[in-house]
Amino acid sequence: MDSFELTTSSGVTLIRLADEGAEWIARELAVLFGARRPRVLVVTDEHVALHHLEALLVALRTEDFVCARLVIAPGEAQKSFARLREALDTLATGSFARDDVVLAFGGGVVTDLAGFAASVYRRGIEWIAAPTTVLGMVDAAIGGKTGINHEAGKNLIGSFHQPRAVLCATRVLATLPEREVRAGAAEIVKGALLGGGEFWRDIEQAGADATTWSAEILRSFILRGARVKVEIVGRDERESGERALLNLGHTFGHALEQATGYGTVAHGEAVFYGLRAAVWLSRLTGALDPMRADELQAWLARCELPGVATTPDALSDALRADKKTVEGKLRWILLRGPGEPFITAGVPGEAVRDCAEWLCAIAQTGRSARHGPRKRRVLVLHGPNLNLLGEREPEIYGRMSHDDIAHECREAARQHGFEVLIRQTNHEGDYVDLLQWGRRWADGLILNPGAFTHTSVAVRDALAATYLPAIEVHLSEPRQREEFRHVSLISELCRATVSGRGVAGYADAMARLSNFLSETGVGVAR
Ligand SMILES: NC(=O)c1ccc[n+]([C@@H]2O[C@H](COP(=O)([O-])OP(=O)(O)OC[C@H]3O[C@@H](n4cnc5c(N)ncnc54)[C@H](O)[C@@H]3O)[C@@H](O)[C@H]2O)c1
Ligand SMILES: [Zn+2]
Known part of the structure; x- marks a missing residue:
């Protein structure tokens, strides 16, 4: 005993x-x-x-x-x-x-x-x-x-x-039942991720699916998981600080439970999905080394989970009702690595939204989708006034709307097996922020910064800091237009510039990025 x-x-x-x-x-x-x-x-x-x-x-x-x-x-x-x-x-x-x-x-x-x-x-x-x-x-x-x-x-x-x-x-x-054993182990995995050290190493070796553990191993992990909880609660009974760490994986976990109706997915299953979301956000915000994050994702994905259907909107609504909100801001528990959790309110809404989209996609298919290698990721960033495409000077920019172009980009991305995110902003600071996220998330960039191309040193510097392969795209041919459009501050940082080809330029850019990534092996699933 x-x-x-x-x-x-x-x-x-x-x-x-x-x-x-x-x-x-x-x-x-x-x-x-x-x-x-x-x-x-x-x-x-x-x-x-x-x-x-x-x-x-x-x-x-x-x-x-x-x-x-x-x-x-x-x-x-x-x-x-x-x-x-x-x-x-x-x-x-x-x-x-x-x-x-x-x-x-x-x-x-x-x-x-x-x-x-x-x-x-x-x-x-x-x-x-x-x-x-x-x-x-x-x-x-x-x-x-x-x-x-x-x-x-x-x-x-x-x-x-x-x-x-x-x-x-x-x-x-x-x-x-086996399903309950598997689900319950989510809290053991959480405890090991919080505690780190030998506990995490042993769990990592045993694998994420608790139904493959012997009764003896299971008992020893329960004991160690319970000790992690006791240590944390002993130091902070009323959750004024450290106890909140025990909510690792529970922000999206609870949202998933609420969005799907309590009982549809077991609490522990929701926590497994929530842990994956926490790792995803930790990677995106730069806290967790991308390679380590991918390893953790692959490890977590080995636990068999039922598919769950929900939508990003339903998850966002559920997040808004979360008890972990302080002064209107959600507090997130993220990881710098196993044994290095931290609490932060500084996760941008955009990142949360993207994470909700990703989570819906992996949760919908349950186990099967989680076994394939991850896709290469491409971020397409559009600058000011591109939201007006189709209405603005159509003789120069064509009649396609931004939505149409986004559709074409998704289609081209699908053909090359890319996961793609397409964002447009009219604000220079947002463009810089998006590049900084992209730095952690993406394997390659397709940039049409609009007028920032010619003016923004900040965008140029943010691009330089990504160290990612980028293709510059312009719908029109800037060199055949006003002189102030002849200078591009980003060209020298890009692998290629595709201009004057209208929307077809995006398919070309995707193809070039695909060739480059294949040649260099960048972003291949680990
Ligand atoms: N208070 C806390 O700090 C805290 C922490 C984590 C979770 N929770 C809560 O715990 C609940 C989930 O707990 P759970 O996963 O144990 O679910 P549960 O109590 O619903 O039990 C899961 C299923 O297993 C069955 N069952 C239980 N023991 C069994 C046994 N020995 N043999 C056969 N069947 C058995 C139950 O009848 C049920 O069908 C959630 O409501 C969650 O909010 C509370
Ligand atoms: Zn729990």
Whole structure:
């Protein structure tokens, strides 16, 4: 048996993990309460009850505990006012006293609900968490956060109420469906990414799919994951600082859960997707070395996940309702590497939007898309007044709109197997910012900076700092126009300039970029 403690303002929570079945929980309870025998309300769900309730109740009776039980339906929908009411009714009509106890025997749904009921009944009575899922043992049952969901958001109604003990009888995991084992491991992976060091190296070696781990390895990882959580919560119980790190992968994870309707995707599955989004954003914002990020992506992608259909808009709406917002700004947990998490509010909205698009694409196909090599990425950047294409001086610039040109670019990108992002801005600073993102995201650039071509030293310098192969494109031929258009500040930094060919110039630029990237092997999937 492994045993350690979490010390918080409300006292000490004992955390114990043993290679035992449900009866062990009753024996531990007897040790915990010594000569005293409080009444016990066992809260569990139908799945857990089917496999393990009888053994637990028999053992509790053997230890002279008087018990009542509440068996709820399984699933996230049970974290509701109706079920809370039922739990409180059971306590009140059963005349449970201030020194009686609630025993939450189940996954995170049961521990969140039962812990919350214990926190408000008679202004708070003791509770014991006996988690029966991987996710519960490594995460949900530890740290004293309890609560239920509201239509406006997950876990919106809740409290901090530390259990007196967390008792993990790991043999009950034998009946847990594979999908739940896999999903629960997301919180272990999160813990290893936060903790880094040997823990991360061992996990990395074991692989992302927990159903391939032996029971012994699983138990050891649960223990280490639980310790990471205990250390962080021990230093910051109320999430005034460091505890927020535990939300790694949970910003997009929660958004995905909310956007698809709670219960569609398991919490842990959403966290796996959320971890991928966190790695993606860490790469894009320059915090995480691109090569390391690609390795992490490939590693995370090896865990089998169900496909989930949602839209970037639905994800953005869900992000807006996030509890992690401070003064209207979302706080993101990103990584400089395993063991190097940090909290930031400085992720540009544009990057979040792009990440939502990417996440929707990979989530939709689930596992299959995640195995192919990643595509080379091309950023097409358009400068001022190109939004007016089709309306503005059509005799010079043609009749195609910006949307039409974007369509042609996507088509050309598809032919060359590129992933493409097309952006237009009228603002010089935005153009510089976009180049700076592109520096981390893209393998190549196609630039039509409009009038900035002739004037902007800032754009030229930002381009120089990307060290990316770039092709300059102009719809008209600047050298046949006014003299002030004869100078390009970016030409010497570009591999080629394509001008005077109208929209066909973009297909040409894509082809040139494709040749160059193939010759040099730049951006080939790792
Ligand atoms: N309070 C926290 O700090 C915290 C942290 C993380 C997650 N959570 C919450 O935890 C919940 C998710 O928890 P979960 O993943 O454990 O889900 P869950 O409680 O819904 O359990 C998953 C499924 O496994 C079944 N099950 C549980 N134990 C079993 C066993 N031993 N054998 C067979 N079947 C079993 C359940 O009936 C359910 O169908 C979410 O609501 C999430 O918000 C809370
Ligand atoms: Zn979680």
